[in-house]
Amino acid sequence: MTTKPGFTQHDPSRVIRADRGTEITAKSWQTEAPKRMLMNNLDPEVAERPEDLVVYGGTGRAARSWEAYDAIVRTLDDLEDDETLLVQSGKPVGVMRTHEWAPRVLIANSNLVGDWANWEHFRELEAEGLMMYGQMTAGSWIYIATQGILQGTYETFGAIAQKRYGGTLAGTLTITGGCGGMGGAQPLSVTLNGGVCLIIDVDKTRLDRRKSKRYLDEVETDLDTALAKVIEAKKNKQALSVGLVGNAAEILPLILDRDEAAEVDIVTDQTSAHDPLSYLPIGVSVDDWREEAEQDAEKFTIRAEESMAKHVRAMVEFQDRGAEVFDYGNSIRDEARKAGYDRAFEFPGFVPAYIRPLFCEGLGPFRWVALSGDPKDIEVTDKALKELFPDNEHLATWLDAANEYVEFEGLPARICWLGYKERQQAGLLFNQLVAEGKISAPIVIGRDHLDSGSVASPYRETESMLDGTDAVADWPLLNAMVNASSGATWVSIHHGGGVGIGRSIHAGQVSVADGTELAAKKLARLLTNDPGMGVIRHVDAGYDRAAEVAEERGMRVPMIPELDKRDEESAAQ
Secondary structure, eight states: OEEETTEEOOOTTOOOOOOOSSOOSSSSHHHHHHHHHHHHHTOTTTOSBGGGTEEETTTEESSSSHHHHHHHHHHHHHOOTTEEEEEETTEEEEEEEOOTTSOSEEEEESOOOGGGOSHHHHHHHHHTTSOOOOTTTTTTTOOBTBHHHHHHHHHHHHHHHHHHSTTOOTTOEEEEEOOSTTGGGHHHHHHHTTOEEEEEESOHHHHHHHHHTTSOSEEESOHHHHHHHHHHHHHTTOOEEEEEESOHHHHHHHHHTSGGGGGOOEEOOOSSTTSGGGSOOTTOOTTTHHHHHHHOHHHHHHHHHHHHHHHHHHHHHHHHTTOEEOBOSSOHHHHHHHTTOTTGGGSOBHIIIIIHHHHTTTOEEEEEEETTOOHHHHHHHHHHHHHHSTTOHHHHHHHHHHHHHOOOOSSOEEEEEEOTTTHHHHHHHHHHHHHTTSSSSOEEEEOOSOSSSSEEOTTTTTTTOTTSOTTOOHHHHHHHHHHHHTTOSEEEEEESTTTOTTSOEEEEEEEEEOSOHHHHHHHHHHHHHHHHHHHHHHHHTTOHHHHHHHHHTTOOOTTSGGGOSOOHHHHTO
């Protein structure tokens, strides 16, 4: 769709794929890397609607327009190692002379002043070509397709297994909705933990795509058949995932009225409920979806919120019957509340329910990409990580499972969860492998914005903070500034993310292990300080485990006497 001359957001003729190999067109790997990662975000294997520049989440773009994309690529090819490209909501707006330790790219997406931070104002600006929605890793060029959220989802379902089911999901049935770019990680995450998953999606092509990538075992269009399969697998304690074509707002209430409802153990959802225009209301067909949303966004929003209220009501009623029910960070509870459902927040978000203890240790998503395009480079890093952390059986189990089940989409990539004082060890190891030629080209190291110290999101990462600071956004801003000061190759600050306009501020960072001594110095600081922000944030909120980690690992926190001491190891780096 073209909103005005020279502003193209839809171009089916454009097919983007990142360059591979060791030959570069930019002036250094520090600028070749962001260019390849931008391109990788729009690879047809990776992106949701690459012809529209949409990477995932219905509206999350990598660039504001095709003209902006071309200008970004052209500028990165010409950028010097002491210059910084500024990108404002997907549009390159300037190049500044900085220094070699400064980021090569600084990105700000979707940020609006408080009173104007709503979907209505955002959409007015977007329609005029003045802003775009960057989601999290879409607009910061570090999306690695469904694998990017796979480990976090795997960790979440593993935490549920530990909390309630004796360490395994074998013999349990999970029902969820949404099998798109982010939600598509759910079925494999459940089966890797031994369980059975029934995942509902309105769009059969999404289910078929996940099946083709081995994230999903089977696809059904009939509710009776799907239920029979998952219940049989549950009885046999067989790991199985079945995708059902349908609308979760209709299917969940139908299941509640059947005897099979007693077999349901876990209920969650990862539809694109953060943006009502990306949630299909009951009574609207998939074929008519985009046209109806564009014709009357206000009416469509109301219908979507009414459907979400039915959806959430069914989830609450499953909880009433004893199921483990949680919000997976897509704001569906708040949308249901807007539609008048007063019990919407009776089930928790996944972070306070399962993940916060990990955040207190600075644990979070650590991802890396082989810029060479050679899968063998990822094999080398997997093996090296297991040798680096020989006592971490959970990490080894994950890396083995990822090697067996994860099919690379776009540039070969991997993700795992590492904590404070672990990420910098991994980064330095990768840089050494590049320097020694054991990896054929530099490695990009980044993370999701869903991390321990990089986000303020009261309906997700910072829900129910111990001290009530759920909505304090100073932390992600400090995180971005620290990362920009610590040697990151590119840094981003976004508004909205996976929960929607007005509901979060979050920051991302990416660095390049190019085998140089300078890269090693940057990585040592960046990959210590970034997760360290998570520990400090939770220390400040009053979490005892965070204070223990800070003391154990030598973190300095000025207003806590026992933590107000210098870490000589970090000071020497």
